[in-house]
Amino acid sequence: MYRYDIHDQTLVDERVAQFRDQMDRYLAGRLGEEEFRPLRLQNGLYIQRHAPMLRIAIPYGMLASYQLRSLADITRRYDRGYGHFTTRQNLQLNWPAQEDVPDILAELAKVQMHAIQTSGNCIRNTTSDQFAGIANDEVEDPRPWCELIRQWSTLHPEFAYLPRKFKIAVTGAAKDRAAIQVHDIGLRLWRNEEGELRVKVLAGGGLGRTPMIAEVVREDLPWQHLLTYLEACVRVYNQFGRRDNKFKARIKILVKALGIEEYRRRVDEEWAHLKDGPQTLNQAAVDAAKRHFPEPERRPVAESAIADFERLRTENRSFARFVTNNVTDHKVPGYKAVTLSLKRREHAPGDVTADQMDAVADLADRYSFSEMRVTHEQNLVLSDVPVDEMQALWNELEALGMANPTVGTLNDIICCPGGDYCSLANAVSIPIAQALQERFEDLDFLYDLGPLDLNISGCMNACGHHHVGHIGILGVDKKGEEFYQISIGGNATDDVSLGKILGPSFFRQDVPEVVEKVLQVYVAERHEDEHFLDTYRRIGLKPFKERVYAK
Amino acid sequence: MPNNVDTPTDEAQANAPVHVDHLLLDGELAAENAWCVSYDADTLPEQRPAFVPLPLWQANKQDEELAPLLLSDTELTSALAATLAPLPAVAIDFPSFTDGRGYSLARLLRERFGYAGEVRAVGDVLVDQLDYMRRCGFNAMALRDDQHPDDALRLLNSFSVRYQTDVEERQALFERRLATSE
Numbered sequence: 001m002y003r004y005d006i007h008d009q010t011l012v013d014e015r016v017a018q019f020r021d022q023m024d025r026y027l028a029g030r031l032g033e034e035e036f037r038p039l040r041l042q043n044g045l046y047i048q049r050h051a052p053m054l055r056i057a058i059p060y061g062m063l064a065s066y067q068l069r070s071l072a073d074i075t076r077r078y079d080r081g082y083g084h085f086t087t088r089q090n091l092q093l094n095w096p097a098q099e100d101v102p103d104i105l106a107e108l109a110k111v112q113m114h115a116i117q118t119s120g121n122c123i124r125n126t127t128s129d130q131f132a133g134i135a136n137d138e139v140e141d142p143r144p145w146c147e148l149i150r151q152w153s154t155l156h157p158e159f160a161y162l163p164r165k166f167k168i169a170v171t172g173a174a175k176d177r178a179a180i181q182v183h184d185i186g187l188r189l190w191r192n193e194e195g196e197l198r199v200k201v202l203a204g205g206g207l208g209r210t211p212m213i214a215e216v217v218r219e220d221l222p223w224q225h226l227l228t229y230l231e232a233c234v235r236v237y238n239q240f241g242r243r244d245n246k247f248k249a250r251i252k253i254l255v256k257a258l259g260i261e262e263y264r265r266r267v268d269e270e271w272a273h274l275k276d277g278p279q280t281l282n283q284a285a286v287d288a289a290k291r292h293f294p295e296p297e298r299r300p301v302a303e304s305a306i307a308d309f310e311r312l313r314t315e316n317r318s319f320a321r322f323v324t325n326n327v328t329d330h331k332v333p334g335y336k337a338v339t340l341s342l343k344r345r346e347h348a349p350g351d352v353t354a355d356q357m358d359a360v361a362d363l364a365d366r367y368s369f370s371e372m373r374v375t376h377e378q379n380l381v382l383s384d385v386p387v388d389e390m391q392a393l394w395n396e397l398e399a400l401g402m403a404n405p406t407v408g409t410l411n412d413i414i415c416c417p418g419g420d421y422c423s424l425a426n427a428v429s430i431p432i433a434q435a436l437q438e439r440f441e442d443l444d445f446l447y448d449l450g451p452l453d454l455n456i457s458g459c460m461n462a463c464g465h466h467h468v469g470h471i472g473i474l475g476v477d478k479k480g481e482e483f484y485q486i487s488i489g490g491n492a493t494d495d496v497s498l499g500k501i502l503g504p505s506f507f508r509q510d511v512p513e514v515v516e517k518v519l520q521v522y523v524a525e526r527h528e529d530e531h532f533l534d535t536y537r538r539i540g541l542k543p544f545k546e547r548v549y550a551k
Numbered sequence: 552m553p554n555n556v557d558t559p560t561d562e563a564q565a566n567a568p569v570h571v572d573h574l575l576l577d578g579e580l581a582a583e584n585a586w587c588v589s590y591d592a593d594t595l596p597e598q599r600p601a602f603v604p605l606p607l608w609q610a611n612k613q614d615e616e617l618a619p620l621l622l623s624d625t626e627l628t629s630a631l632a633a634t635l636a637p638l639p640a641v642a643i644d645f646p647s648f649t650d651g652r653g654y655s656l657a658r659l660l661r662e663r664f665g666y667a668g669e670v671r672a673v674g675d676v677l678v679d680q681l682d683y684m685r686r687c688g689f690n691a692m693a694l695r696d697d698q699h700p701d702d703a704l705r706l707l708n709s710f711s712v713r714y715q716t717d718v719e720e721r722q723a724l725f726e727r728r729l730a731t732s733e
Contacts, residue, residue, distance in 0.1 A: 005728070007712045007724060007728070008712075010711060010712045011710065011712040011713075011714075014709065014710050014711065014712065015710075017709075018706075018709045018710075021705075021706070022679060025702070030699070030702075031679075035648070035677055035679070038648075038649060039679055121649070121651075148725070151714040151715075151724065151725070152714060152715055152723075154714055155683075155710065155713065155714070156714075156715055157654065157682075157683040157684075157686035157687050157713075157715070157717050158651070158654040158655055158658055158683075158687055158717075159651070159654075160651065160654075160683055161648070161649050161650065161651025161654070161680075162651055163651075227723075235655055238651055238652060238654075238655050239652055239655050243650060243652075273663055277716075278716045278721050278722060278723055278726070279715065279716055279723050281725070284729050285725040285726065285728075285729060288725065288728065288729065288732075289725075
């Protein structure tokens with residue numbers, strides 16, 4: 001876990017003071033609405049449908065128990081006792097009073113947190129793999145690199161007024177769990193035959209109104225040049241990205257318009273001047289960043305304890321279900337990562353109450369070295385749980401309502417706050433998620449369906465990442481009425497794809513029925529053990545379309 | 552529209568040179584701001600001294616009461632930089648405070664081409680942008696008319712810490728940290 005030194009602390013403290021001054025001037029009428037807008041956005045503050053919304057950064061998803069307790073405290077004192085984890089590993093407060101925000105930011109600064117650049121046309125929170133540092137398939141722990149990028153991008157003087165928002169995601173594993181192909185910049189850490197660390201740089205991916213898959217700018221950037229290369233990538237975007245139309249202002253539109261060769265040529269031309277310059281990384285700097293992410297002092301777990309754990313799985317069906325769905329293998333034998341499901345019918349996906357935050361913080365202290373991770377699927381992860389404590393943890397999670405053994409299934413719905421909260425939304429999304437969870441709650445049915453990503457966005461800004469859901473649902477507005485467009489075949493992992501729209505959109509009450517018909521086609525058409533996505537890729541859209549729109 | 556909130560009704564008004572009262576120069580409030588900014592691409596302004604659009608300046612280089620105004624979409628080639636190098640002052644326009652291209656232009660002028668004269672931010676220059684402008688190499692900022700000079704002086708240096716290198720700081724914080732830990 002990254003710990004602030006005097007520099008980091010001073011910077012966030014001064015940032016709070018700066019924003020307090022801006023808020024004071026705004027409230028006194030000395031700073032206009034329009035002038036205040038980018039300032040408040042770059043401190044995470046949105047003006048929402050019912051109340052302001054504050055988006056708090058959780059850098060690359062890493063959270064310590066003392067921080068989560070502080071967040072719980074903040075939601076009780078300044079909000080309505082709950083928070084919402086987003087698809088970009090952030091936490092949103094839905095009901096803060098605008099004038100309290102400087103105080104909230106000051107509270108966050110006390111626990112080494114902030115809301116800097118969580119919105120606005122700047123470089124946003126860098127996201128990563130929730131299993132960073134513990135995954136079996138990891139080549140390089142992405143967290144120190146994410147932290148170096150966080151520092152480079154924080155209050156970067158040149159890139160605070162980009163044409164549009166800019167999101168970076170990093171993976172260091174064989175399997176991409178950070179959706180790097182649908183980010184403005186995606187980075188993959190890998191090693192060449194000589195064992196040297198290289199960075200594959202992708203650009204121009206993104207969801208939103210015009211979803212696009214990123215293209216490769218550079219396959220094999222030596223790690224020393226990561227920051228200078230990023231600087232060149234963003235500088236070219238800052239200078240040439242469109243500013244005349246905000247719907248065409250993302251880097252994906254620039255890369256598409258120039259073509260990847262021309263974008264690369266401009267980046268390389270720029271980089272020729274920056275390469276080997278003062279932001280070039282060296283081993284000592286990287287080692288210093290790495291020292292913030294040491295291996296926790298894991299006690300040895302006896303072979304017999306591992307055998308007991310495996311035996312319990314065969315004996316206890318409920319436990320087995322939990323382990324199969326919510327527990328992930330760890331690089332260290334005897335340890336597992338546990339995903340805490342934040343998907344329960346009684347709450348919006350990703351919502352956590354203050355009491356639950358406190359409870360999770362306690363669990364992290366007792367079972368997983370006082371740390372946890374936020375996933376882009378809007379769940380939480382305890383990353384270092386010894387298997388001989390798994391049953392005890394499971395019992396506690398059951399009591400908390402966070403052991404729902406449905407991670408990765410249809411029930412593990414990814415969903416934006418939608419029209420219930422967000423002023424941008426065309427339609428509600430949370431009630432759709434709840435209706436679907438209600439309809440498809442039979443565990444045997446869910447398991448039979450296998451891995452299935454269902455994503456819901458309340459508008460084309462696509463915060464629910466509906467384009468990359470195996471089933472994607474998008475709220476659309478037609479003459480003031482809410483309708484839902486359904487797409488299938490999207491995927492956010494290595495074999496990335498964007499979903500295809502089934503056809504005309506549906507009434508809200510018909511959505512569960514339509515999803516059920518889609519699933520019926522899959523169940524009827526699938527080969528043995530074939531996943532939904534593979535069946536769709538084999539048979540195409542037509543059979544689904546025919547079934548759904550059959551008269 | 553720089554320094555102009557209302558939509559001008561006629562061309563003459565649109566092209567009228569803009570003069571603002573408050574200028575920050577090298578961290579202090581200048582006693583006066585002699586220079587106006589003219590956006591008219593075709594005609595030289597009567598008011599002098601004046602920053603005028605680059606092509607117009609190039610056509611009238613001999614006039615010492617003129618200096619070039621770089622619009623935010625200016626492509627700063629090495630040939631252009633060489634032309635600017637001997638000049639005492641260059642202005643970079645912010646057509647809107649949300650247009651961030653001027654920050655890159657100023658950095659390139661200073662860092663890549665070593666321009667040593669005055670780099671002045673003109674147009675939609677707000678007090679909350681001054682800290683970033685300063686770090687990108689602007690040493691002169693002509694404040695939009697409604698901006699308070701006291702705020703400007705107070706906000707010009709809002710941070711004592713920076714992570715990145717910039718025009719003022721040539722060592723990234725990761726390097727400075729290593730130096731102090733040795």
